[in-house]
Amino acid sequence: MSKCEQCIVREFSSLKALNKEELLKMANCKTSYTIKKGESIFEEGESVNGIYCIKDGVCKLSKLSANGKDQIVKLVKPGELLGQRSMISDEPTNLSAVALEDMEVCFIPKSEVLGFFNNNNQFSMNVMKTICGDLKESDDHMVSMAQKTVKERLAETLLYLEDTFGKNEDGSLHIQLSREELAGMIGTATESCIRLLSEFNKNGLIDINGKRISIIEKNKLKRMAE
Amino acid sequence: MSKCEQCIVREFSSLKALNKEELLKMANCKTSYTIKKGESIFEEGESVNGIYCIKDGVCKLSKLSANGKDQIVKLVKPGELLGQRSMISDEPTNLSAVALEDMEVCFIPKSEVLGFFNNNNQFSMNVMKTICGDLKESDDHMVSMAQKTVKERLAETLLYLEDTFGKNEDGSLHIQLSREELAGMIGTATESCIRLLSEFNKNGLIDINGKRISIIEKNKLKRMAE
DNA sequence: ATTAAAGTATGACAAATATCATATTTTAAT
DNA sequence: ATTAAAATATGATATTTGTCATACTTTAAT
Numbered sequence: 001m002s003k004c005e006q007c008i009v010r011e012f013s014s015l016k017a018l019n020k021e022e023l024l025k026m027a028n029c030k031t032s033y034t035i036k037k038g039e040s041i042f043e044e045g046e047s048v049n050g051i052y053c054i055k056d057g058v059c060k061l062s063k064l065s066a067n068g069k070d071q072i073v074k075l076v077k078p079g080e081l082l083g084q085r086s087m088i089s090d091e092p093t094n095l096s097a098v099a100l101e102d103m104e105v106c107f108i109p110k111s112e113v114l115g116f117f118n119n120n121n122q123f124s125m126n127v128m129k130t131i132c133g134d135l136k137e138s139d140d141h142m143v144s145m146a147q148k149t150v151k152e153r154l155a156e157t158l159l160y161l162e163d164t165f166g167k168n169e170d171g172s173l174h175i176q177l178s179r180e181e182l183a184g185m186i187g188t189a190t191e192s193c194i195r196l197l198s199e200f201n202k203n204g205l206i207d208i209n210g211k212r213i214s215i216i217e218k219n220k221l222k223r224m225a226e
Numbered sequence: 227m228s229k230c231e232q233c234i235v236r237e238f239s240s241l242k243a244l245n246k247e248e249l250l251k252m253a254n255c256k257t258s259y260t261i262k263k264g265e266s267i268f269e270e271g272e273s274v275n276g277i278y279c280i281k282d283g284v285c286k287l288s289k290l291s292a293n294g295k296d297q298i299v300k301l302v303k304p305g306e307l308l309g310q311r312s313m314i315s316d317e318p319t320n321l322s323a324v325a326l327e328d329m330e331v332c333f334i335p336k337s338e339v340l341g342f343f344n345n346n347n348q349f350s351m352n353v354m355k356t357i358c359g360d361l362k363e364s365d366d367h368m369v370s371m372a373q374k375t376v377k378e379r380l381a382e383t384l385l386y387l388e389d390t391f392g393k394n395e396d397g398s399l400h401i402q403l404s405r406e407e408l409a410g411m412i413g414t415a416t417e418s419c420i421r422l423l424s425e426f427n428k429n430g431l432i433d434i435n436g437k438r439i440s441i442i443e444k445n446k447l448k449r450m451a452e
Numbered sequence: 453a454t455t456a457a458a459g460t461a462t463g464a465c466a467a468a469t470a471t472c473a474t475a476t477t478t479t480a481a482t
Numbered sequence: 483a484t485t486a487a488a489a490t491a492t493g494a495t496a497t498t499t500g501t502c503a504t505a506c507t508t509t510a511a512t
Contacts, residue, residue: 405459405460416459417462420460423460424462437459
């Protein structure tokens with residue numbers, strides 16, 4: 001069992017407020033998992049009895065809509081925590097978490113987290129701030145969905161992907177989504193997404209090389225996204 | 227200055243975790259406001275240095291989108307708290323709060339609330355749970371915006387308004403929104419909203435009498451909203 | 453009471469987007 | 483290496499939704 005004390009990603013999450021003693025306690029009760037690309041960490045409707053700390057890999061949080069399409073609500077990356085909302089509300093999750101890459105995650109049981117809440121105010125405040133940040137993001141995202149065109153949302157999403165997950169040596173987006181997943185992020189039909197990508201490509205805004213997408217005209221995309 | 231101890235709405239919010247002593251302290255530092263219909267409590271971009279407890283009246287939380295339309299993110303009713311997100315994140319609000327009816331609200335300064343956070347764990351947990359509930363609502367709302375048609379969203383919204391704010395003796399929705407505001411809730415153009423209301427009316431799903439809207443075929447609307 | 457302004461309503465049309473069909477390319481399995 | 487399945491691409495078309503114009507109605511101010 002690896003020590004949480006030495007885990008770097010901890011520094012990027014609410015867990016950075018924990019002291020040595022708490023970290024030791026946590027290391028003793030955590031469970032580590034390896035999750036292969038495409039596998040799920042939890043599914044919509046399941047109860048999550050703790051939180052997952054993401055050590056490596058990116059996953060998508062999505063919700064199946066009535067028309068059978070999977071809407072991606074958020075991407076979660078190393079250092080972030082997963083399942084806080086559901087654990088705190090004491091409700092089944094409203095979202096599924098599926099790995100977009102091979103992942104390493106640690107599960108920390110609810111009882112442990114609640115103990116930290118009670119004894120470590122800074123930790124509580126950190127979690128609260130994170131959730132408040134998620135709420136702001138979600139509200140803003142909602143307004144985008146309601147008010148922006150698909151083209152604007154695609155531009156916005158491509159920029160977000162580059163800013164958040166970086167790019168490879170060849171300049172292409174590091175995170176690779178299928179067209180269907182990209183469509184699921186911007187909330188449109190897969191065909192519409194593909195069509196607009198082709199258009200962006202034709203207009204020299206991006207370069208497409210199979211699954212590899214590179215942003216060429218960042219400023220034009222920014223203007224387009226408003 | 228009225229006593230918080232005797233304020234009924236407190237029972238419906240996170241504030242119910244406060245003890246007598248805390249309530250007395252709060253009563254001493256709170257400020258009461260009367261806000262007329264149409265006036266704002268705070269505007270997008272302002273810093274909110276505390277939370278507002280709504281004693282009476284309903285307000286809308288909205289965000290101005292790039293195309294100049296006001297997207298309504300949430301309606302807030304008596305008993306609920308306002309401004310928590312912004313206060314906790316220590317960021318300017320991303321939303322404006324405007325009264326839909328004459329309102330009575332109390333402002334509780336940040337220093338006071340932070341004190342409660344430090345000394346009253348149940349209060350912290352209550353606030354956390356509320357924000358988690360808001361987050362779930364917002365995510366679900368986002369998926370609706372992305373995946374449902376305007377017609378489905380209108381049906382959904384009408385049902386929500388009846389369920390949440392009730393109806394008058396004549397059966398019409400108690401909360402009265404302008405067509406523009408209703409359009410702002412469902413994320414569509416005012417004309418589209420009016421057109422669909424007319425259609426619903428023609429098909430006997432609802433009854434329109436000027437500003438008064440009554441739901442006639444609740445089940446059909448439910449099926450339509452999916 | 454009269455008038456102006458705001459809100460509501462509807463038609464005509466344009467633009468955005470979804471759907472269906474089908475072709476091509478890539479990926480994975482045998 | 484061959485084949486089947488999945489993913490990507492694109493055209494044709496239908497549907498949804500937005501925009502602009504205009505008329506009507508209600509509300510509020512003088």
